[in-house]
Amino acid sequence: MTLRAVIRLIACVVLLASASVAADPPALSGDIIADLERLQRQLQQGEHDRVGERARTQASRFEGGNAADRWASALYRQLAAGAEAGAGRHEAAAEQLRQARRVQETPLHQRDRWLREEARLRSAAGQTEVAVALWLDWHQRHDGSVDDHWRLARALAELERWDEATSWTERALADDPTPEQRRQALAATVFQRAGRGEAALASLEAALNAQVEPEAWRRAAALAQSLGEAERAAAIWEAGWQAGALAGEEDLRQRVELHLAAGTPARAAEYLEAALADETLPDNLDNRRLLARAWEEARDRGQALxxxxxxxxxxxxxxxxxxxxxxxxxxxxxxxxxxxxxxxxxxxxxxxxxxxxxx
Structure with missing residues (x-):
């Protein structure tokens, strides 16, 4: 987590400590508010270890006291979480937020805020299953942003819970119909693994352009071919070739093979002849046999003979x-x-x- 994210994590400490909010947590003493503000400033300056140690000590000190003390303990744990996260210790940060959420004086809206942040930290710590459970809990009370939907879809995909991942992917796409390439690839993977090949292919095709990596074009064509749509596979490959995303000997030979499979052998033969003539492809027996096969399938008797x-x-x-x-x-x-x-x-x-x- 970046320092900026850490600062966002703790940004509400002073507000919560010094002002009255919807659920009206217990009022804090001036000394505690001043201490929280001081630790917040130190955290913003990158003093993670010092702030973490002090915040944990204070949290333990106040957790067994009255209602105001327990509320202070929760706020100190939030600061401790920020310190741990800033130092890259995501699991420890998540544990601090878990303990903060358990304080009964914490308003529900603040618990949910910490719940959501804990889920992100659990995910960053590799605790994907726990993170998913927390996100699903949070989403029972909140719609969430499109980023939240993509985040949950990706986590469910990591757990290979494909049907659930599909549901959240569709929800994300409803608000983000033209996502970035990384998300588009995630959607394609989720749909494909859930047995929805057509949706996967549509997702891949929507992301194809000259700037996309060659592997995305190859994957889309392969998926179209696996769905029995040879003409569509050839069209995708042809578009990738024309866009300059596909090039070289192997891609050219696949271009020929796909046209043969798509029922356009004359075009395959023409491409192959040109490639042999300008030595783009080696003039060997394998390519000569492919050329003969293409002319034969094109029913050009003279060329085939x-x-x-x-x-x-x-x-x-x-x-x-x-x-x-x-x-x-x-x-x-x-x-x-x-x-x-x-x-x-x-x-x-x-x-x-x-x-x-x-x-």
Whole structure:
């Protein structure tokens, strides 16, 4: 917790101590008010250890006294909490606030204020389950801000309580429909883990832009593909490529693969041919096979035959010659088909003699 946050934590001490509030806690003596004010000033100057020690001593001293003493004890514990938090000791700070909340003279609105702060400190200390219980208690009496809703959604997600996290995420999104990227990613994760893939994808898509990390584009496309929306996955990837978020050999090959899956093989083939021509992708057998497959799926017979012949001649594999033969036969190119089948047979592939009988 920053010093500024600590100062906010203790800012109401003097007000509570010196003025009458809604629930009218017991009046404090002038000496106690002066001591609280002095400790507050020291805390603002960063004297965490000195303030903490003095505040804990005073809190213990007054906790067994009359109503005014007990109220003073609670205020000293608030100061002790501020000191512990300022020194980075979140669990100890939370414990001081827990004890302050237990003082019966503390007005309900002040207990709730400390309850909310204790929840934040418990979370910072890694006590997520306790923090969630405190936040849920607080939310029974308060609507909270959009930051409160996101904070609780994230904590519930950490506990893998996905249905509850979904409820608070939806509540947060109702007031914050275009959240920052970190929150948008949280929403996507929560929805996805709760089995609401479409909502997760919509959340991811809403956050995509040229400034977003490449992984966000990849995740959105992968999620669309897992939902059976190949065209949407290809469109997301294409947008990421055009925005400059996706680049390089692996992303280019995935761009081609997604267009094949989306039923736009001609576009995949064109991208691949251009990449091979300018050496963006290596001119190897894997990419040549991918190109041949793309032209074949695009039903461009001439391009497909040329591409498969290139593959067969490079690999000299019987299976590639046989595939060329089958494609040539389907295209009505009997002579090419027969020659290809002979090449396949010569390389140990079993070929029906009827393929060779007309030679």
């Amino acid at each position: 040329n591409a498969w012949r290139e593959v067969a001649e490079r690999s000299d594999a019987g299976s590639d010659w046989r595939r060329l033969g089958l494609l040539a036969h389907a295209c009505g190119q009997g002579e090419i088909a027969q020659d290809a089948m002979l090449q396949a047979q010569a390389r140990g592939v079993e070929v029906d003699e009827r393929w060779l009988s007309s030679r």
